[in-house]
Amino acid sequence: MAASPLLGPSSAFITSAPLFFPAAHIPKISSITFHHHQRSEKPSPLHLHITAPNIDSYRRLRAASADPPPPDAAETSTIGAADRSKDRRKVVKLAWDKLVRWSRSWRSKARTDVLSTTKKVVVLGGGSFGTAMAAHVAEKKAQLEVHMLVRDRQVCQSINDRHLNLYFPEHKLPENVIATTDAKAALCGADYCFHAVPVQFSTSFLEGVAAYVDPGLPFISLSKGLELNTLRMMSQIIPQALKNPRQPFVALSGPSFASELMNKLPTALVVASKDKKLTNAAQQLLSSNHLRISTCSDVTGVEIAGALKNVLAIAAGIVVGMDLGNNCMAALVAQGCSEIRWLATKMGAKPTTITGLSGTGDIMLTCFVDLSRNRTVGIRLGSGEKLDDILGSMNQVAEGISTAGAVIALAQKYKVKMPVLTAVARIIDNELTPRAAVLELMSLPQVEDV
Ligand SMILES: NC(=O)C1=CN([C@@H]2O[C@H](COP(=O)(O)OP(=O)(O)OC[C@H]3O[C@@H](n4cnc5c(N)ncnc54)[C@H](O)[C@@H]3O)[C@@H](O)[C@H]2O)C=CC1
Numbered sequence: 001m002a003a004s005p006l007l008g009p010s011s012a013f014i015t016s017a018p019l020f021f022p023a024a025h026i027p028k029i030s031s032i033t034f035h036h037h038q039r040s041e042k043p044s045p046l047h048l049h050i051t052a053p054n055i056d057s058y059r060r061l062r063a064a065s066a067d068p069p070p071p072d073a074a075e076t077s078t079i080g081a082a083d084r085s086k087d088r089r090k091v092v093k094l095a096w097d098k099l100v101r102w103s104r105s106w107r108s109k110a111r112t113d114v115l116s117t118t119k120k121v122v123v124l125g126g127g128s129f130g131t132a133m134a135a136h137v138a139e140k141k142a143q144l145e146v147h148m149l150v151r152d153r154q155v156c157q158s159i160n161d162r163h164l165n166l167y168f169p170e171h172k173l174p175e176n177v178i179a180t181t182d183a184k185a186a187l188c189g190a191d192y193c194f195h196a197v198p199v200q201f202s203t204s205f206l207e208g209v210a211a212y213v214d215p216g217l218p219f220i221s222l223s224k225g226l227e228l229n230t231l232r233m234m235s236q237i238i239p240q241a242l243k244n245p246r247q248p249f250v251a252l253s254g255p256s257f258a259s260e261l262m263n264k265l266p267t268a269l270v271v272a273s274k275d276k277k278l279t280n281a282a283q284q285l286l287s288s289n290h291l292r293i294s295t296c297s298d299v300t301g302v303e304i305a306g307a308l309k310n311v312l313a314i315a316a317g318i319v320v321g322m323d324l325g326n327n328c329m330a331a332l333v334a335q336g337c338s339e340i341r342w343l344a345t346k347m348g349a350k351p352t353t354i355t356g357l358s359g360t361g362d363i364m365l366t367c368f369v370d371l372s373r374n375r376t377v378g379i380r381l382g383s384g385e386k387l388d389d390i391l392g393s394m395n396q397v398a399e400g401i402s403t404a405g406a407v408i409a410l411a412q413k414y415k416v417k418m419p420v421l422t423a424v425a426r427i428i429d430n431e432l433t434p435r436a437a438v439l440e441l442m443s444l445p446q447v448e449d450v
């Protein structure tokens with residue numbers, strides 16, 4: 001494993017991929033060295049390695065271990081193990097304190113007046129994620145007007161009369177969340193628009209409200225998927241449906257179950273736009289102590305990753321439903337990650353986006369956790385249920401079902417082989433049984449891993 005630029009060469013054993021901090025910013029931390037323990041009665045500090053079999057022996061080894069004293073001081077060093085251990089704790093504390101100081105100074109500089117100048121936001125779509133996002137933004141500023149444009153009059157009444165959306169019956173929505181079925185009232189005077197209508201319904205929905213949309217209203221799209229017949233992403237659907245190629249657009253994506261956002265569990269997302277000022281504004285509008293927002297300019301990468309991870313999650317669910325085991329799950333998801341990377345980079349996405357929050361982050365969440373609707377559809381398909389019966393029993397969307405068909409057309413257009421995601425599309429189209437798909441995938445040519 002390459003040494004981390006953050007921790008210096010001796011940190012090669014430490015996984016240092018900074019989830020939250022871009023490598024360029026973290027102050028240099030002096031090396032903290034862990035070595036691998038060779039079985040010996042009296043391990044010399046110079047050759048002490050830690051692969052402790054259990055915590056007690058690890059603690060003993062930690063106490064005895066030390067960064068090897070500098071060569072000139074080795075023979076004269078009189079500091080005991082306890083002092084060396086105290087020195088190491090001091091180094092770690094210094095490193096942490098530096099990090100916290102940097103973070104606080106960065107936050108104070110980054111604070112802008114986006115929230116103070118924002119008076120009203122509108123959320124299009126009263127589903128689970130639209131509701132969670134509405135509640136999240138409303139809680140950032142009690143005076144903020146948060147208008148949810150919903151289809152269903154009952155949902156509207158429940159939100160206004162009881163501050164409850166049936167998706168989260170145990171969560172009282174903030175008082176400043178107001179629901180309406182009147183698009184003009186919802187959109188009039190809004191400073192930001194959160195789009196949370198499922199992808200396949202977005203074009204007709206947006207065409208229906210276009211007359212009330214200000215041409216300068218920034219759209220923050222929460223929807224993940226590709227439009228089946230046109231292969232379009234939300235960054236194409238929104239301006240085209242509104243007939244305004246300059247409609248400001250931000251894609252918000254990453255590992256985020258609506259229910260966990262509602263419960264204020266720590267979540268990290270990314271906002272992507274070509275307009276840096278807009279991504280910074282969205283970051284300020286959304287960031288909180290339980291929601292971290294990174295910014296990015298790779299809209300294609302973020303959208304493609306967010307869309308295709310839903311298809312891969314169906315495949316992952318099928319593995320569970322067929323009880324094929326963890327080896328198979330890991331192999332399938334790894335293959336699917338490659339297929340997503342191959343197609344996304346052919347479409348102009350950055351590989352680093354695909355291995356970031358909106359790619360690997362969201363793939364892990366959606367493929368491995370039962371809260372995912374797409375994974376659940378896969379589990380039920382893998383256990384033999386028919387797709388129509390599955391869909392008839394759901395009151396939420398699984399975007400991967402429609403996106404699967406679009407992915408195949410995209411793969412053909414960009415000449416990318418995507419056996420796993422193609423198999424999902426064929427299973428969804430009832431052209432292939434899950435079992436036949438597994439047999440076909442397992443008999444694919446044994447090619448070089450790229
Ligand atoms: N729920 C979640 O945990 C997350 C969802 N998302 C994305 O958010 C987007 C919105 O989905 P959810 O909030 O999950 O919705 P949902 O699955 O919770 O509810 C479905 C929504 O679609 C609406 N709908 C159904 N048929 C419609 C039609 N014909 N026309 C217009 N609207 C219709 C329903 O009224 C409802 O608001 C999706 O693209 C999803 O992938 C993204 C991250 C997390």
Ligand SMILES: O=C(CO)COP(=O)(O)O
Pocket residue numbers: 224254255256257310313362365366371372373374375397398399
């Ligand atoms: O996008 C999501 C989590 O990041 C939600 O996934 P599901 O649509 O599969 O529930």
